[in-house]
Amino acid sequence: MKNPAWPIAALLVGYPVWWALGFGGLSVVVLAVPMAVILWRRRPIRLPYGAGLWALLLAGYLISSLALAESPPGTYGGLGTGRLIGYGMRFVLYAALFVVVLYLGNLTEKELPQLRLIRMLGVLFIWTVAGGLLGVLFPKFAYTSPVEMLLPSWIADNSFVQNLIHPTAAQTQRVLGYSLPRPEAPYEWANAWGSNLSVLLVWFVVGWWVYGGRRRKAVAAILIALAAIPVVYSLNRGLWIGLGLAALYLVIRVGGRTRLTVCALAATAAAAFVLSPLAPLVSQRLDNPHSNDIRAFTVSATIRAAAHSPVIGFGNTRNATGNHRTITTGKTDWCAECGHPPLGSDGQLWLLLITQGVTGAALYVAFFAGAIRRHRRDRSPVGLAGVLVMALVLLYMFVYDGLVTPLSLYLISFALLWRNPT
Structure with missing residues (x-):
């Protein structure tokens, strides 16, 4: 029998192939099918603490479909194909990710050693750095994927779908x-x-540095240094804050020689960065917070709209009337940046408020906060790393949408904590 860990390896190690074909984040849906079949054959299925919260999140999402046709004040548009596609895809993704968590938690250590799973995530980190460098060096690289060619235009032209199937x-x-x-x-x-x-x-640091020999550590140092280039060029303040808080977390949580090592590495990296040609770009970005007004508009509009269906939400996002610059909708000769910003597009918390109301947002927070509470005393490398990721999830929900690939990594990290013996 083939090793049952193959779907996970296909998802993480083989992710660039999925992306090139046009599946990208949808690969988790494809691979959840064989995972579900294998799980069914291996009954009974173990459930993690918190499984009930995610099940309730899924049930609440189904209930939220009752409000799909509604348009709260300050929004426009009716129940069309795009809204239904977006709703259906999000539900399928939420369900598929739950299957992935159950699958990982029901594989034995012999079938999928914890360190092997961590190093698979490390391989995906390498692909991520490579993709970042591609974006810096060849930013116009894009093409029509095979999946995009095969899908009918009424699906492929949907903006949410287009982001998933068109490699750029x-x-x-x-x-x-x-x-x-x-x-x-x-x-x-x-x-x-x-x-x-x-x-x-x-997870790359855990798998390639903490549990790595000299050769792996040398490779890790080079790759992390290379990663600094796209990290800076991403102009992503949320990422920068997350990395800074991660370093602070490690200094606080680890002790002894490890703390001294972390501080020395952080100081060396900071000095090297300040002396590098990348530092002025960061300074310019911090002096030009162009997205603040946009985010303030969409977040406030999302909260106002969600207040009209606070318990079950509206099932999917809505387009705001106007934007942060003007009450008119659409681009004009004098306002090229005007448009129809979708509500809930500036963070998973706001997405949940508009799609599932306060109930969905509370269940999401409880799911990840519960993992922190249960594993906060776990001082093993996996425990420290897993709790850190859960904390990043709660930070990023204010600025990043979880769907599609981020939520996949959040839940795989949750599964690593669940599998970790304490």
């Missing part, structure tokens, strides 16, 4: 007064790249 190296955005590419390969958008890199870096 970078998002070009006007940030510092001029257009700049922000790396996103091999993920669906630039913020997903930033979130994923920070989570994968945590």
